[in-house]
Amino acid sequence: xxxxxxYDRIASHFSKTREYxxxxxxxxxxxxxxxxxxxxxxxxDVGCGNGRHTELLSGVADRTVGIDVSxxxxxxxxxxxxxxxxxxxxxxxxxxxxxxxxxxxxxxxAVYVAALHHLRPRAQRVASLSELxxxxxxxxxALVSAWSTAHDTFDREEGFDTTVDWxxxxxxxxxxxxxxxxxxxxxxDLRESDLDPVDVGVSSGNCYAVVRAPSA
Numbered sequence: 001x002x003x004x005x006x007y008d009r010i011a012s013h014f015s016k017t018r019e020y021x022x023x024x025x026x027x028x029x030x031x032x033x034x035x036x037x038x039x040x041x042x043x044x045d046v047g048c049g050n051g052r053h054t055e056l057l058s059g060v061a062d063r064t065v066g067i068d069v070s071x072x073x074x075x076x077x078x079x080x081x082x083x084x085x086x087x088x089x090x091x092x093x094x095x096x097x098x099x100x101x102x103x104x105x106x107x108x109x110a111v112y113v114a115a116l117h118h119l120r121p122r123a124q125r126v127a128s129l130s131e132l133x134x135x136x137x138x139x140x141x142a143l144v145s146a147w148s149t150a151h152d153t154f155d156r157e158e159g160f161d162t163t164v165d166w167x168x169x170x171x172x173x174x175x176x177x178x179x180x181x182x183x184x185x186x187x188x189d190l191r192e193s194d195l196d197p198v199d200v201g202v203s204s205g206n207c208y209a210v211v212r213a214p215s216a
Contacts (some may be wrong), residue, residue, distance in 0.1 A: 011072030047115020
């Protein structure tokens, strides 16, 4: 269940079901001012999918970068950007969340939403969080989320690995790997990484954290 192959297979249909940004992301970005001293600001969407959150980021930064492992989803994101008028200030890049193709200290603001839970094993998930810390400028903030055992769907208290099928038109099912985080486990992985957790909690059954890159 390679995430790239999985999401390339379902990209078009998946994108049609992901029209709107999550309220938690909109709330995180509300009144968020990035960039200092007149310098151009850069925002990053890790695991950008079809670009629904990249679109929000483009409204608060001078330049926005969306990164995803699925080339199919990147095509959907580029089309969304062209249709909605944010293509001129946005770049979509193929890349791995655990090895981001971004320079150190280059990003003023980021979101890493609904993608962390697709990585395995744990070392890769923690590595991706540390990669986020690496690319954020000192003191910059980001929002991270993952599926949680706190959701009504799951009757478990400890984190676990599972697959969740995506059903395409016509009935074909495509399995997707997930690590379902227990809230305490999510907090532990954040602390294990190079990020500084600012606010960690649960919303709508998902784990969320506002995190900060360590100050220089």
